[in-house]
Amino acid sequence: MTDTLTIASGATAVTVRPSTGRITSLRIADVEHLHQGERFGSFPMAPWCGRLRDGVLDFAGERYEFPRNDAPHAIHGTVRDHPWDIVERTDGSLTLTQDLQPRWPLPGSVTQSFTVSDSGLSLAMTVRATDQPFPAQVGWHPWFRRTLDDAGEPLRIHFSPAWQEERGDDYLPTGRRIDPLPSPWDDCFGMPDGVDVTCEWPGARRIRIRSDARWVVAYDMRDFAICVEPQSGPPNGLNTDPRVVSPDDDLVVTTTWTW
Template identity: 55%
Template sequence: MSSEEKKNTAVVLTAGDAELTVDPADGCRIESLRIGGTEVLRRPENGKHFGSFPMVPWCGRTENGRFRDGDKVHQLPVNSPPHAIHGTGRDTRWRTAVRDTASASFTYDLTSPWPYAGRVTQLFDLTPDALTLTLGVETYDDSFPAQVGWHPWFRRNLGGQDVTLDFTAAWQEERGEDHLPTGRRVDPRPGPWDDCFGMPDGVDVTLTWPGELEIRVTSREEWVVVYDEQEAAVCVEPQTGPPNGLNTLPRLVTPVDPLEASTTWTWRRLG
């Protein structure tokens, strides 16, 4: 998508000195979050590795692109061989449902290659010192397993200062050579990470750029993937289950019990 097309489809929200840009035509991705004029997310210079995108209807890798629902085995496109990764929402054009100065909601209907019908909704609520994101998946027909989460690309360096990460996890999912959890829980290990951590009391991770900015990422969900293996960015990804969770820890979406999750990023200036 060209920069001119992005300009024509983007939705800009403001609150105080915070400015959020969302592009529903580009997977309902956050294209930009500026706080006091400072961009805190990686910009679109490296494929899909920028901004912040929703992971739906699954998070992280699904083993070999296959998942089982009862006696049915479904095949998803293998977009990160040998696995399917991060859902279909980031590759979909969403519809703007409601928007005002500081909040907006967007939807899209699940369709092929996802094998079940349903609707996804994402809400954005911006205040001068926080952003709350909410994702929901609902079905009007068949029940199905699903996951939701967020994949932000925070800039590693702001104002000449590299970010530090602070969090306390109850466990780390042991990662196999195929980048999937082995099913064993181990004591948290030092980074660098491309790993899933368990936080039974809810996700709580603080990113600090000394003398510049602090952002605290929280969620009632107990799973977070931390990825800091790239030079330019770090990722803190709250989600409703671990990678390959469609197979190992499915959350069932039913007509009377939709799947909904939220995360809040709260910030304060340090300079």
């Protein structure tokens, strides 16, 4: 499988690694905006986002258990860091797909698409059940560089969420919605009209992230990057707020990054 593929338009170039489904590079006017490294860039989250309590899904009278890769929880789904098949590629677009099995016990697939323009990047993800219904979420986990160059001002994020999911000591929502708290964050926020967050590197670049997803996780506890993660449900939402997909009802979520 090709290690990396680059799609481009004008001064924008986006590099994707099909072996993991990750965006490894977002270069605008030859400036890299994503933190580099095997675990970084921007990766897809499916069929759940964030932490799944104790790595357990209870659904339709069955219990399913997943590796606790963020002990004691399972985190960020099963599709990151696993191979994707190339469905279609043009100079400015790319579509990848991946079967959910064997790590996910219920038959299904995830498809993600990438389309670049001179002034933006459009992303979409679809979860499809091919046999029986199951709960699902999708989201994106970009690691934006804290600074774009040694002399630049650090990244600031601007948004106006309707609420914050109160975070318990186990880093999962307690079920209470509270007024948004100031940074530092490893927190999920509700935006019922759709995610709308602006990432600003003062004097250098503004990237506006919008999505039809209604939750966003902000994570700024590393000194080298800030994450702004549109997602279709809150952490542990497969158990607490499930969106069920079925063979005749896909989950489709989109996000656009414009500058």
